[in-house]
Amino acid sequence: MRATDLLIVAVPDDALAGVISGLARMGALQPNQIVAHTSGAHGLEVLAPAVAAGARPLALHPAMTFAGTAADLGRLRGISFGVTAPPAMQETAAALVDDLGGTPEWIADEKRALYHAALAHGANHLVTLINEAADRLRDAGVLHPEKVLDPLVRAALENALRMGDNALTGPVSRGDAGTVARHVAVLGETAPESLPVYRALARRTADRAISSGRLRSMDAEALLDVLASPGTVEAVS
Known part of the structure; x- marks a missing residue:
């Protein structure tokens, strides 16, 4: 393999360690070469074979979803990159x-998994949530x-990013136990696979509404009872 000043390894998270080790065994990693990976879940430890070969390690994760379409490249400009680098490499990182048009967010090596979990929770699970909602609308x-x-979703997202928990609306934020009970009942009948997720998200929504002062604990008691029930709940009239 021809030597290069900068080697960027962009492979699935679970394949990264094997690829780096393989490159080291092949003699493809050189002293003073910059070896960077784009995994959000990994930090610098996975690059240990590169460091042993004298290379300089970087973790550069673009905080963006790439769906394999022509629009992907245009989304790079202006995004954040989760960067983990040794102190001597921070200026280079x-x-x-900056050359990629992004902004660095400096992530401590031991915080990479938490950083990546937050992004996966916010973006990947959002796709699942939207598709679940679309399926239930088709059922309706x-x-x-x-x-x-x-x-609706665009407004909710924009409000959440701008207002935090103050963007919350809907039956859980109002403590409308009867409405939530009807939701639970109809989901149990129509789409039982969606019910556990609905319960979990509604309960977490209630917790945040209470913590932020948008819902009084005394007004949430009946609602929490509905969400704590293990099976399909009868609708409250």
Whole structure:
């Protein structure tokens, strides 16, 4: 393999250690070479074979979703990169991120897993949540659920990013136990696979509403009883 000043390894998280070790065994890693990976879940430890070969390690993770479409490349400019680097490499890392049009967010090596979990929770699980909502709208007879969800979800996302917990609306934030009980009942009948997720998210929503002062604990008691029930709950009239 031809030597290069900068080697960027962009492979699935679980394949990264094997690829780095393989490159080291092949003699592809050189002293003073910059070896960077784009995994959000890994930090510098996975690059130990490169360091042993004299290379300089970097972890550069673009905080963006890539769906394999033509739009992916255009989304790089202006995004954040989760960067972990030895002190001597921070200036180089910042310059690389700047060349890509991004902004560095410095992540401690031991915090990489937490950083990546937060991004996966916010982005990957959002895709699942939106598709679940679209499926339930189809069950309700809506022909084009994406048209219904688009303005609603965009407004909720924008409000959440701007206002935090103060963006919360809906039956849980109001303590409407009867409405939530009807949700639980109909999901149990129509889409039981969605019910555990609905319960978990509604309970976490209630916890945050209480903590932020948007819902009084005394007003949440009946709601929490509905969400704590293990099976399908009868609708409250």
